Amino acid sequence: MKIQLINPNTSADMTNTMAISARATALPSTQIIPSTPEHGPKSIECAFDEAIASAALLDLIEQGKQQNVDAHIIACFGDPALDAARELADAPVIGIAEAAFQMASLISYRFGVVTTLSRTLPASEHLLLKYGHQTHCCSVRATDIPVLALENIDNQAYQLLKTECLAAIEQDGAEAIVLGCAGMSNLVNQLSKELPIPIIDGVTAAVKLAESLHQLGLQTSKTGQYGKRISKPFIGRYAHWAS
Numbered sequence: 001m002k003i004q005l006i007n008p009n010t011s012a013d014m015t016n017t018m019a020i021s022a023r024a025t026a027l028p029s030t031q032i033i034p035s036t037p038e039h040g041p042k043s044i045e046c047a048f049d050e051a052i053a054s055a056a057l058l059d060l061i062e063q064g065k066q067q068n069v070d071a072h073i074i075a076c077f078g079d080p081a082l083d084a085a086r087e088l089a090d091a092p093v094i095g096i097a098e099a100a101f102q103m104a105s106l107i108s109y110r111f112g113v114v115t116t117l118s119r120t121l122p123a124s125e126h127l128l129l130k131y132g133h134q135t136h137c138c139s140v141r142a143t144d145i146p147v148l149a150l151e152n153i154d155n156q157a158y159q160l161l162k163t164e165c166l167a168a169i170e171q172d173g174a175e176a177i178v179l180g181c182a183g184m185s186n187l188v189n190q191l192s193k194e195l196p197i198p199i200i201d202g203v204t205a206a207v208k209l210a211e212s213l214h215q216l217g218l219q220t221s222k223t224g225q226y227g228k229r230i231s232k233p234f235i236g237r238y239a240h241w242a243s
């Protein structure tokens, strides 16, 4: 199968890192197609970044559709434009936060989320509410490590991340940890060795969910919420969406 792995921020280095994690996890028969937008913020850390990144992300979903991919992954922990992407796509579209929460809820009663900036905590909390996982999440903790600092994480930042994971376990009762950024996908193996509970990265979780849906022959339902978008004229920069 072909999985389009979309990094909605414009950091090509981050796309490469997550592609390595995705390929290491995927079945040998799965082709990972990494995809980075040409326009938009280098990292997505607030609602403004997310809104600007969303239009470019939807262009990439359309590109993936033309390439006949069997699944699209939105590899940003805010799951930006996930509902809109499902309106565009026929193949499944998986957001990494939703994927990680689903996996965590299968193997733990209470999981913790450890993410980047404190600024993004409400966004993660909103997603937990939206997806119905709030009762299974014991805490959402921030490290205040900027997303781009994860590209070449130094030992100090790594220890900060590990300290917050430990605090989630010892103080909040976390039985599993969800890593709250696509840029953390390369840290899951080391953290898993050093911490006593399961550590879940959304990128690899999304790859395995995409493969499962494909093997079961399941597509996005085009009835109701994820039905085709409503055709109408568009002008200016977005004229290519007119129909």
Ligand code: 5HY
Pocket (backbone or CB within 6 Å): 009, 042, 043, 044, 045, 075, 076, 077, 078, 115, 116, 117, 120, 147, 180, 181, 182, 183
């Ligand atoms: C992400 N931002 O996964 C999110 C994480 C965050 O550019 N890739 C980003 O901190 O919200």
